[in-house]
Amino acid sequence: MLNIWGRISSINVRKVVWCAQELGLDFQRTEAGGKFGVVQTPEYLGMNPNALVPVIDDGEGADRVVLWESNVIVRYLCAKHSMGRLYPEPLAERFDAERWMDWQQTTLNPVSAGAFRQWVRTPAAQRQPEVIAHSVHATEPLFALLDAHLATRTFMLGDRFTMADIPVGCEAHRWFGLPQTEYTRPSWPNVERWFADLRARAGARGVLDLPLE
Numbered sequence: 001m002l003n004i005w006g007r008i009s010s011i012n013v014r015k016v017v018w019c020a021q022e023l024g025l026d027f028q029r030t031e032a033g034g035k036f037g038v039v040q041t042p043e044y045l046g047m048n049p050n051a052l053v054p055v056i057d058d059g060e061g062a063d064r065v066v067l068w069e070s071n072v073i074v075r076y077l078c079a080k081h082s083m084g085r086l087y088p089e090p091l092a093e094r095f096d097a098e099r100w101m102d103w104q105q106t107t108l109n110p111v112s113a114g115a116f117r118q119w120v121r122t123p124a125a126q127r128q129p130e131v132i133a134h135s136v137h138a139t140e141p142l143f144a145l146l147d148a149h150l151a152t153r154t155f156m157l158g159d160r161f162t163m164a165d166i167p168v169g170c171e172a173h174r175w176f177g178l179p180q181t182e183y184t185r186p187s188w189p190n191v192e193r194w195f196a197d198l199r200a201r202a203g204a205r206g207v208l209d210l211p212l213e
Contacts (some may be wrong), residue, residue: 002027006053012070022203078163097164104167111138150190
């Protein structure tokens with residue numbers, strides 16, 4: 001059985017859980033991180049010395065694989081269980097998927113996180129409006145870029161769902177779920193259409209339909 005450690009309120013844990021559900025895997029998830037603790041225990045640090053979530057423990061004996069870093073875990077699970085489908089085989093397609101997965105982690109996530117932390121995880125009296133404004137100002141052009149990309153595609157790579165849709169879809173879930181009362185979010189019709197399709201997938205249940213916390 002695949003073991004996943006991490007609280008579902010984490011965007012990075014949501015990626016892994018959604019991926020496992022898309023693949024129809026039998027897995028067990030153990031709450032860890034945040035209010036659940038666990039990540040500073042010797043056992044957990046032995047799996048992930050960064051003390052972050054998620055971590056997976058897959059297989060036994062010589063075939064056992066322990067991994068951290070959410071996008072790497074998504075790649076691994078898709079390569080193991082869905083080569084040629086969720087994990088593209090042609091190099092051009094594979095690295096197109098890799099590019100968008102890296103874009104989510106290195107470009108979109110760092111700027112969108114500011115507004116999320118302020119609106120969702122910071123008490124109202126302690127919020128910093130300038131942090132929210134900076135995050136919104138930096139994030140909106142990236143969703144506009146994504147909207148233009150999806151104007152001619154059903155999913156991130158074209159007509160079929162792949163591993164690239166998972167991290168970027170989780171990012172959309174987080175941004176669209178923010179209580180953005182201070183400003184009017186622009187319309188991104190292609191992103192909204194794509195995200196609605198993702199939310200309707202059976203594998204996304206219990207992930208993209210959850211409120212933020």
